[in-house]
Amino acid sequence: MEYKVGDKVVYPAHGVGVIEDVESRTISGAKAMFYSLRIIDSDMKILIPTAKSKSVGLRRVIGKDMVNKVYKVLREKRVTVDQATWNRRYREYTEKIKTGSVLEIAEVLRDLFMLKGDKELSFGERKMLDTARNLLVKELAIAKANTEENIMEELKTIFGH
Numbered sequence: 711m712e713y714k715v716g717d718k719v720v721y722p723a724h725g726v727g728v729i730e731d732v733e734s735r736t737i738s739g740a741k742a743m744f745y746s747l748r749i750i751d752s753d754m755k756i757l758i759p760t761a762k763s764k765s766v767g768l769r770r771v772i773g774k775d776m777v778n779k780v781y782k783v784l785r786e787k788r789v790t791v792d793q794a795t796w797n798r799r800y801r802e803y804t805e806k807i808k809t810g811s812v813l814e815i816a817e818v819l820r821d822l823f824m825l826k827g828d829k830e831l832s833f834g835e836r837k838m839l840d841t842a843r844n845l846l847v848k849e850l851a852i853a854k855a856n857t858e859e860n861i862m863e864e865l866k867t868i869f870g871h
Contacts, residue, residue, distance in 0.1 A: 712763060713745060713770075718852055721758070722767040722810025726750045726848045732760070750848060767810040772853045776812060780850065783816040784868050787824075796832045803838050812849060818842040823869045 713719060717729045731746035735757075743760040745768070758768055772780070794802075803822070806814040819842040822835060831839065843865065851858045 711743075711760060713768075718750075718771050719747065720769050720771060720810060720812075720849060721747060721749070721756060723808050723845075724749050724754065724756070725845050726771060726852055727756070730755075769810065771849055772812050774853070777850065777853050780812055780816045780846070781868075783813055784820050784865070786820065796835060800832075800834050800838060803835075803842075807838070807842060807845070812846070815842050815845050819846055819865075820869075 711732060713729050713732075715729055715731060718726055719729060720726055727747040727749040729745050730748050733744055733746055734741055735744055736742075744757045745760055745763060747756045747758060747768075748754070749756065758766060803818045806818050818838065822831065822839040822842065825831060825835070826839070847858050847861045847865070850856070850861045854861070
């Protein structure tokens with residue numbers, strides 16, 4: 711078993727959760743082990759086959775070294791935001807968030823904040839900004855042993871919003 715009860719892990723596109731149980735279930739006559747994951751700050755529970763945890767992108771909360779990389783991505787200002795149509799950009803951002811990579815999520819957040827400075831975001835882009843911000847804030851708060859409020863303040867300082 712890669713994870714044990716009580717471990718905090720990240721499930722792509724859903725955020726940080728806690729392994730509440732490792733249980734055996736019989737499905738279609740075959741026995742399999744599952745992680746029972748509860749997403750923090752929601753009532754969502756997800757059963758993940760232990761054998762598929764890597765392929766679905768389940769991973770540990772980032773460490774201090776990765777926290778520094780995330781802030782580096784967020785502070786990078788020399789990026790060009792794709793001037794493609796909003797729906798193509800939206801699809802690309804959705805794919806990045808689905809990867810579960812904290813660096814990809816940081817890129818989405820940064821790009822949307824930069825785009826927001828240039829023009830009005832579409833409804834979908836505003837929702838995407840909120841999703842990326844929420845995913846990142848929760849993980850950074852746990853990784854830095856800090857409050858979500860403090861992380862939000864840090865983001866406001868970085869983006870000037």
